[in-house]
Structure formats: C-alpha cells, structure tokens
Amino acid sequence: MFEFSYLKANSLSEAAAFVAAHPDAKLLAGGMTLLPTLKQRLAQPSHLVDVGRLPELGGIELKAGRLAIGAATRHHDVATSAVVRNAIPALAYLASHIGDPQVRNCGTLGGSVANNDPAADYPAAVLALDAIIVTTQREIAAADFFQGMFATALEAGEIIVRVLFPVPKRAAYEKFPHPASGYAMAGAFVAEMATGVRVAVTGAGPGVFRWSEAESALAQNLNVAAVDKLTLEATDLNEDFHATREYRANLAKVMTKRALQKMLATK
C-alpha cells in the first residue's frame, strides 16, 4: 500500500466536509474492496476517512412500505435481520450469499452500492426493487444511480446514508457465483411490484441492467415459459476467459428463470 493518513470520522457531517475539502481522500466502510485495491497499489488516496461505525449510517427500519437500511450495515446484519427477512426475504438471501462469512462481517451495503462493481450482488436488488439511494445531499432513484462499470451518480464528497427499498409483493435472487470469488458470473433479481414485474441482471454486463424484454413478456404471462422463449442480446455483455458473452447471456437467462421459479413458489 502507498502511504495515506487514516481518520476516524466522529460524525457524518465531519466526514462529508473532510472528503469535500480533500479531493484525494476516500471513504472507508468495510474495506472489502478498497483495502485489496490499495494493497495492489491500484489507488493512492491521500486520506482514508473511516465511516464504518458511524451510528448515523446504521439502522434497519420498516416504515410506510419501505425498508430503510443504513449504508454502513454489514451484509451479515442484513442477512440475519428479522425485519429484512420478514419484509424482503430475497434481500436477506442475497446478503447471505455475498463473498464469505468473514467478508459479510465487514462489507457494507453502502460500500457495495457506491463501488458498483459490475458483478456485485446488491445493485441487482437496488435496481429491481426501484430503491432510492439517500445521500448527504439528495435522494437518487436506482435507475439514475448506476452508470455502468464502477460509475455512479455520486458527486465528489457525497456520501450514501441509507437505501430505501420498496417492499415488493414477492421477489427472488439467484446467481451463478464464480467458484473462487463468489462474485456473480450472472445473477438475476426478480421482483413483483405494484407496477409489474422487474428483472435486474448483474454480473453479465458492464453494469447492472434491467432486462426489459423479460419484463414485458412477464407482464403478459407471469410464468417461466414466458422467459424461456427469449434470448438475451449478447452484444454488449462481458467477455473474458471465464465465459464468452453468449454464454453469459444464456447464464443470465437461466438465473432469471431460476429466480422466477423461486419467486412464483412463494405466495
């Protein structure tokens, strides 16, 4: 790691003011992506501002049909929260399948969403559930938030405070994890909302995206066969030594079908 100065923030406003005044400072929450990045010397921040234990970024609360989860909430705490398991079991399931137990004890919701790794799990839930990302400055709709590989709508100095997840009628998440990293080679979050069924795919493309053809087909016929007939366009998907883009397109479809099957099996 290159040298940096560590600063434990005492409050959210202190952290926000500090990162706004220091353009090369970075926020540290769980550190599950940031620290490995620094160890490989792929980044050289001047300061790390630790917001991982700020009480203002904690808390899980169900209010007016929306589940609010603080940005610094650990994956383990989302996975095991009775409130989350009751309101959106698919979200608890998703959180329980990120990385491994040690990673889930450190990694945070806000960190995952802000990093927007194209193979991360949380972005699929955030987009499929049409969640709202509440920051120190504003509220951002999921559709506007994710802007492709590692890119988001966050401005310099803007910090995610919590994510508001509308509670769906039912939902499910399925992924094909990379055997070594656990990241999604392809993952699909399917949610039945008041406005219809939404399908968000992660891992397959340069960033999380909605599979609109599947959503339209499911608006007509809410069953697995409706997706079976479709082919996900592979042109813009990722290709690497793990899988061709055509393979990923098919894998995304299989994960969508599995998630759908799981969702339809719940009342």
Added chain:
Amino acid sequence: MTKLELNVNGKLRIGEVEDRTLLADFLRDQLGLTGTHIGCDTSQCGCCTVHLDGRAIKSCTMLAVQASGAKVVTIEGLAKGDTLHPVQQAFSDCHGLQCGFCTPGMIMATAALLKDNPNPSDAEIYRGLEGNLCRCTGYINIVKAVKRAAQTS
C-alpha cells in the same frame, strides 16, 4: 504514525503503527502473535482469521487502526491454560489438518460458525468455512472436526 489501543486475548495492548499497517501484521510483528498466519494476503484464504468483537474477520484485510478500541481474539487466546478450546481439541482428535498452515484460521472460523449455529449440517459447514482454504486435506477431516467440536462444545 497513529496510536492504537485494543484488547487482544483479554489484555489491553497499546501500540503505535503506520496508518497503512494491517491488523495481521500488527498482531504478528508488534505483538508477536504469530499464530495468525498470512497465507494469500488477498482476503481469499482465511488463514489470518481472528475474532473482532466476537465476529470472524480476515485480519489481512483490515487496518490495525480500524480495530482500535475493539476486542480481538486470536488463536493464542482460545485455550484456557493447558486446556485446549473444544474446537482445537476436535481438530487435533480428528486430525483436521495436514501441513497445519491454514489451521489457525480454520479453527477461528469454526469457533465463530458454531457460535451462530451450534449444530451445523454438512452443507452449513461447507458454507460456513467458505472463506477458508486448505490446500492439503480435501476438507474431509476438517468437516469431521467441526462436527466433533459441535458435539463437545
């Protein structure tokens, strides 16, 4: 340099580290607790697993300064005097190791797993130890040891 103060294996330890010092390096180099191993140094293998405020974490992927004020338990903190912790005893009884390099991390991860789930199934053991790699055993005796520890804990 930053001062830090943390409780390690029940004792208050005070140190001064470069901000970029990893918790694993602090434990090994400054406190001499070399039972915490660094295997891959990329948060894959879990050899460096310790408990931070009661939960398993990979100490190669946490800054020492992040742990300031916390309670850390390392492999050295499990036994009570000459009496091994039930998980240590079970790994010994079932020979849940070959070279032994991954063993401290396996034991710390197992102790944390059994705290959450005192009677895990095979599938739950596989999932619970997903963050720990053993390159020798094929895991058969490790899983046996976890089951034995579940019975004896």
